[in-house]
Amino acid sequence: MHSLIHKLNISLFKKIISVFLIVTAPIFILGIYIRNWGASTVREELSKSSTAQIEFYLNQLEKEIERLKILQYTCLNDESLNRLAVQYSIMSDYEIVSNLKQLQSRLITIAYSSSYVKNVSAHIFSIHKTISSTRGVDPLDPKAYERTKDAAGLTGAQIIRYEDRLYLTTVYPSDKTGSNSSYVIEIELNQDAFNEDMEQFNIYPDSGSYLIDLTNRKEIAMANTGKILHSDSILEDFATTHQSGTSLRKIDSFRYYSVYARSDYLNMLLLRYLPENLVFTPMRNFTNWIWIFVMVSILVIVIFTLTMNRFINRPIKKLVEVFRQVENGNLQISLNTDDVESKEFAYLYVRFNKMVDSLNMLIDQVYKQKILTQRAELKQLQAQIKPHFLYNSFFIINTMAQTGDDNLIEFTNHLGEYYRYLTRNAADIIPLHEEIEHARTYTSILSMRFTKNLTVEFGFCPEEFEQYPVPRLIIQPLIENAFEHAAEKRMKDRIISVSFEIREERLHITVEDNGTSLSDEELIKLQKTLVLQPDDGEVTALININRRLKLQYDELSGVVLDRSPLGGLGVELILGPRRE
Structure with missing residues (x-):
């Protein structure tokens, strides 16, 4: 035994080492995979979040510029503007001043509607005046013609740069050249607002943001926190791009990670750049932590393996050994x-x-007590059955005596045989053929009482089951039950059938009747009662017999209830392998 345990310990040690190696290898592989996956994920997430951020900004800027253009076009139809452009020469001084104030008020409203607006002007060429939201009424700016002509050839937002200022100019629809336009609404954009927007993107050192006008190839706004990239270098790399994205680039000795997006509507490019070391330094730290994790994991596995073997595995092995001995019947064993x-x-x-x-x-005590309990239950169940038929028999004899029935003597002979069967042998278990003969005697008594209105079809038991041991009184109570609850309620053509059939090495004894009083609801109630088998109250014959069969045979044995092909109740007794 000692050498066997020694061999088991060596085998267990090998298994622990093998498991240790198997577990360690995936940890190393997992560490490398996590590192590469983490680097890829960081780059992807950085690209997605940064690109989404600048694309969102450009999208919002496009919407804001589009909104300002709508206000421009709407203002072209202003009633005061049209009067000043067309009826100025015939208007009174009061009408001129009133319309000028109303027009300026509308221009001020447009100017205050957006932080991107610095000034809004209405150039009225027919009267050579310019009405401004900030300066009021001035002589017509002669350069307004030039700015208007420049905007006429543009598409999209029609943002023009003139003398380092940005203008959003709309041309009167009747003349694309601007030379004969009666008036123009012009919005000067606030470049300080664009610079403030660029500042919000710069949250890292040595980073920067550029908003570049691709029409004039100049920056509109820029913000830096350290290293400055020249716009010419940026334009060389990004001016021809037509999509958003990220890239790793180098200018001189400076390597940077760029995120860029382009707006075709505004014809602008928004670029953010970050130093390369700022982006990838966290990945190097992440790699170091991965290796620390691997080493710590290995140490934990070793400690855990040794501890588990000492405090859990060895005691469990000892328990398994003694339990196997108990399973083999050795109850003279103990643990130290x-x-x-x-x-x-x-x-x-x-x-x-x-x-x-x-x-x-x-x-021994429990086993013997269980056997005694089962025998006591069998005796009690049989005692409930024995008096039952006697009560009915007295009533039948009384009836036959009163009517002078010639079958009375034969009936009493059958009745004597019936009770001799009950009293001559106190055994609980009898051969099946004796129980069948007893049931035939009972049906003979019924047939003598109802000679004209009762037909009993009694089959023959298979020879191989004639000596099969069965509990006493399991067939006769079912015939009695069929007669009392079904056949007796019919005035004529009463049928009771008893048949035998072997299926899957089990004997099926079926008692059927042609009663008409059993409803589907009553059948379902009987089936439920048979399954539940209540312990309180009066125990019916069906429950009585079902319990006895399950005590005597296996769990598949017992009583099964169903609708009989004859129309009444069908009771099937199933006899399986007998319990020891």
């Missing part, structure tokens, strides 16, 4: 609590020893 260091296993060892002692002391 001094062999374990864990209080939990010491408690299990003590409880195991007490369990074995209790088994040795109680197994």
Whole structure:
């Protein structure tokens, strides 16, 4: 035994080492995979978040410029503007001043509607005046013609740069050249607002943001926190791009990670750049932490393996050994609590020893008590059946005597045989052929009482089951039940059938009737009662017999209820392998 345990310990040690190697290898592989996956994920997420941020900004800027253009076009139809452009020469001074104030008020409203607006002007060429939201009424700016002509050839937002200023100019629809336009609404954009927008993107050192006008190839706004890239260098790399994206680039000795997006409507490019080391330094730290994780994991696995072997595996092996001996019938075994260091296993060892002692002391008593209990239940169930037929028999004899029935003597002979069967042998278990003969005697009594209105079809038991041991009184009560609850309620053509059939090495005894009083609801109620088998109250014959069969045979044996092909109730007794 000692050498066997020694071999088991060596085998267990090899298994622990093998598991250790198997577990360690995936950790290394997982560490490398996590590192590469993490680097890829960081780059992807950085690209997605940064690109989404600048695309969102450009999208919002496009919407804002589009809104300002709508206000421009709407203002072209202003009633005061049209009067000043067309009726100025015939208007009174009061009308001129009133319309000028109304027009300026509308221009001020447009100017205050957006932080991107610096000034809104209405150039009225027919009267050579310019009405401004900030300066009021001035002589016509002669350069307005030039700016208007420049905007006429543009598409999209029609933003023009003139003398380092940005203008949003709309041309009167009747003349694309601007030379004969009566008036123009012009919005000067606030470049300081664009610079403030660029500042919000710069949250890292040595980073920067550029908003570049691709029409004039100049920056509109820029913001830096350190290293400055020249716009010419940026334009060389990004001016021809037509989509958003990210890239890693180098200018001189400076390597940077760029995120860019382009707006075709505004014809602008928005670029953010970050130093390369700022982006990838966290990945290097992440790699170091991965290796630390691998080393710590290996150390934890080693410590855990040794601890598990000492405090859990060895005590469990000992428990398994003694349980196998108990399974083999050895109840003279005990465990030494001094062999374990864990209080939990010491408690299990003590409880195991007490369990074995209790088994040795109680197994005979419990087993014998169970047998005595089953016999007592069988006696009690049979005692409930024996008086039942006697009550009915007295009533039948009384009726036959009163009517002077010639079958009275034969009836009493059958009745004597019936009760001799009940009293001559006190055995609980009898051969099946004796139980069948007893049931035939009972049906003979019924046939003598109802000679004209009762037909009993009694089949023959298969020869191989004639000596099969069965509990007493399991067939006759079912015939009696069929007669009392079904056939007796019919005035004529009463049929009771008893048949035998072997299916899957089990004997099926079926008692059927042609009663008409059994409803589907009553059948379902009987089936439920048979399954539940209540312990309180009066125990019916069906429940009585079902319990006896399940005590005597296996769990598949017993009573099954269903609708009979004859129309009444069909009761099937199933006899399976007998319990020891």
